Amino acid sequence: MKVLLAFPPQWTPISPHFAIPSLSGQLKNAGYETYVCDLNIDFYNESLKSINVYNAASRAISEQDALLKEIAKFHSPEKQFSDYPLDIQNKMVRYSKVKEYITKKANDLINIPKFIENATSAIKDKDVFYKPEILIKSMSIIDEALEIISLPYYPSKISLDTYSNPFFKFNYNTIRYFVFDKNTNIFIDYYKNKLNEIKSIGAQYIGISINSSSQIVPGLTLAHMLKNNTDAHINIGGNFFGRVVDEVVKKREFFELFCHSLLVEEGELPVVELADYLSGKIPISEVSNLVYPKDGQIVINKKKTPLKLDDMANVSLEGYDFDKYFAPEIILPFQSSRGCYWGKCSFCDQGFGQNFNVKNADKLLKEFEEIQKKYKINKFEFIDESVGPAYLKELSEKLDKSHLNINFFMDARLERAFDSNTLKMAHKNGLKMILWGLESGSRKIMELINKGIDIDKRLDILKDSADAGIWNFAFIFFGFPAETREDALKTVDLIVNNKDIIHSYGRSVFTMGKHTRLRENPQAYGITKLNPVQDEFMPSYTFESSGMQNDELTQILKYCTETCHKAYNNPLWMYLRYREYLFLYLCKYSAKELSEYKLNL
Numbered sequence: 001m002k003v004l005l006a007f008p009p010q011w012t013p014i015s016p017h018f019a020i021p022s023l024s025g026q027l028k029n030a031g032y033e034t035y036v037c038d039l040n041i042d043f044y045n046e047s048l049k050s051i052n053v054y055n056a057a058s059r060a061i062s063e064q065d066a067l068l069k070e071i072a073k074f075h076s077p078e079k080q081f082s083d084y085p086l087d088i089q090n091k092m093v094r095y096s097k098v099k100e101y102i103t104k105k106a107n108d109l110i111n112i113p114k115f116i117e118n119a120t121s122a123i124k125d126k127d128v129f130y131k132p133e134i135l136i137k138s139m140s141i142i143d144e145a146l147e148i149i150s151l152p153y154y155p156s157k158i159s160l161d162t163y164s165n166p167f168f169k170f171n172y173n174t175i176r177y178f179v180f181d182k183n184t185n186i187f188i189d190y191y192k193n194k195l196n197e198i199k200s201i202g203a204q205y206i207g208i209s210i211n212s213s214s215q216i217v218p219g220l221t222l223a224h225m226l227k228n229n230t231d232a233h234i235n236i237g238g239n240f241f242g243r244v245v246d247e248v249v250k251k252r253e254f255f256e257l258f259c260h261s262l263l264v265e266e267g268e269l270p271v272v273e274l275a276d277y278l279s280g281k282i283p284i285s286e287v288s289n290l291v292y293p294k295d296g297q298i299v300i301n302k303k304k305t306p307l308k309l310d311d312m313a314n315v316s317l318e319g320y321d322f323d324k325y326f327a328p329e330i331i332l333p334f335q336s337s338r339g340c341y342w343g344k345c346s347f348c349d350q351g352f353g354q355n356f357n358v359k360n361a362d363k364l365l366k367e368f369e370e371i372q373k374k375y376k377i378n379k380f381e382f383i384d385e386s387v388g389p390a391y392l393k394e395l396s397e398k399l400d401k402s403h404l405n406i407n408f409f410m411d412a413r414l415e416r417a418f419d420s421n422t423l424k425m426a427h428k429n430g431l432k433m434i435l436w437g438l439e440s441g442s443r444k445i446m447e448l449i450n451k452g453i454d455i456d457k458r459l460d461i462l463k464d465s466a467d468a469g470i471w472n473f474a475f476i477f478f479g480f481p482a483e484t485r486e487d488a489l490k491t492v493d494l495i496v497n498n499k500d501i502i503h504s505y506g507r508s509v510f511t512m513g514k515h516t517r518l519r520e521n522p523q524a525y526g527i528t529k530l531n532p533v534q535d536e537f538m539p540s541y542t543f544e545s546s547g548m549q550n551d552e553l554t555q556i557l558k559y560c561t562e563t564c565h566k567a568y569n570n571p572l573w574m575y576l577r578y579r580e581y582l583f584l585y586l587c588k589y590s591a592k593e594l595s596e597y598k599l600n601l
Helices: 019-029 039-047 050-062 064-074 086-104 106-124 132-153 172-180 188-199 213-229 239-243 252-257 268-278 361-375 389-401 420-428 443-449 455-467 485-496 550-568 572-576 579-588 591-596
Strands: 002-007 033-038 205-209 233-237 261-263 290-294 297-300 332-334 379-382 407-412 431-439 471-478 504-509 527-530 543-545
Touching (some): 002 039, 019 205, 039 050, 050 086, 050 106, 050 132, 086 106, 172 213, 172 252, 233 268, 361 389, 379 579, 389 420, 420 431, 431 455, 431 579, 455 471, 471 550
Parallel strands (some): 002 033, 332 379, 407 431, 431 471
C-alpha cells in the first residue's frame, strides 16, 4: 500500500517541518511505501516566480472596475460596514487596498517581478546569504512580492510568517466559508495545478498535517480537493484539531467535506495502525487516537501509550528537495525529548497531548551520524520544550569523544545546573545559541507563572553562557492577567540593563490556551472574568483581569520596542528576523562578532 504524507502551507519556508519526516520514518520502518510532499515550500517557490508575481499584479489591477461595480450594487449611505455581507466586506477592503497600492507603490508593481527571483536565489546562496545588506534587501523584496501575490485575494494575506484574514474567525461556518471562497482563498488555483501530480502517486492513504491556525484554510482546502478527486483515505493529523477535538466531533459535516478520519495527539504509532487497518490487517477500532464517522455517529477510539522516542524509527528525509528551502543550508528540527520535564508553568499548554520521555543520547548521536552521512546535514534545531542541563552535559561529553562535527541551538530553562563547565563544553561541541525562557522581570509574575527556577540566579547563568561564547536569546511576554504596568516595566529594564548578556530577545503577548493550568483557578492569577468561548474552534480563552487593560498593554509593547531598539542600537539580529537565520550567522561568525556588527543600510 502507498502512503502519501502532505504538509500544506502556511509555515515559514526555512526548514522541513519535523512531523512529516518523523511519521515517514515510522511508516517506512513498518514496510509501507511512503511518499512525502512539502506543499508549503513548493507553494512559496511557485508563487515567487517572476511571471506569477507579475500575473498577480495584473489581475489585481484589471479586476478593480468589476469590483467597484459589484460593491456599488450593495452600497447605501445608511449602512455601516458591518451591515454588508462578508463577501462584500472582503471586496470593499480589497478594492481600497489595491487602489492604495497602485497610488503609493506603482513602481513596485513593475519592479518587484523583475527582482524577485534574484532575491529568492540570494537567500539560498551560501556566499550571498552572509552579506547582511544584500540578505536584508532580498527579504524586503520577498515581502513586497508576497504582498503583491496577496492583492487579488485581499484581505487574505500570505507572508513568510503567516497566512491571515482579519475577518477569519475560529468557528466552523467561517472556516468553511474561507475554504470555499475563491475570491479570498489563495491556494485553490495552486492545488488545482498540483492535483494530477499528487494523484499520479496512487496513494491509498493520504495524511495531511495541520499544526497551526495559519494552516487551517490551506490544509482543509487541500483535504477537500483530495477527498473529492481521489479514492484515497484522507486523514488529518497535526497539532491544531487535536486541541479542539471536543468541538470537531460535533460537526459531522467536517468529515463529509474534509476527511475520512482525524488523528489526535502523538501520531507515530497511530499512523502505522491506520495503514494496517487500510491494508486489512486490523479492524478500525484498533487504530488508537482515531476519530471517524460510523453509523451516523462520530467515534473516538481509545488512546494508547505513545511510542517512546527510543523505540521510534529514525526520521526519513527521502523525497525532500533541500534546494527549495529559503536558507543556504538545511537546519533540521530534531527532538531529544518530547513534552516538558518541568510541566508546571501555569501559563503554558505547549505540551498538551504529549507524554514526557527522553531519547537516549547514544541513539541521538547515531541518528545525527546517519543524517550527516545520508543527507549531508550537520545543523540542528532542538525543538524540545526544554533541554535539561544533565542531558546537555551528557550529550556534549559524548559529542566531544565522537567524530561528529555538528552545530545546534535549543530551548532551555534558566536552571542553576547550567553551570559554566557544562556551557563551555556544550559550546565547544557545537551549541551556538540558547533560547532561554526569561519571561518577566517581575518577581510577582515569575512566582505566579510557577517557573520553578531561582529567579536571583538567572543573570549569573546568562553571564556564564555568554562567557562560554553562546548567544543568549531571551523569550519575554507581556499581558499576563495580573501584570501591572510596573511589572511590565521591570521586564523592559531587565532586558536593556543586561544587553551584554542578553544578546537578543523575542517578545510575545500572553494568550490563555484552553489547556493551561490557569483555567483551574483563574481568580488566583488576576482573572476577574473568563469569557465564554464564542468560536468553537478557538484554541484559547479571552478574559478580563486586574492587570493592564488593552490600551495600557499596547503602550507597553510600543515602549518595549522603542526602548530596546535604542538600547541595542540598530543591531543586525533584529533585521535577520528569523532565529534560524540568526543561528546560521552564529555558525559563521562568533557571538561577539555578530553583536558588534554595524549595518550599512
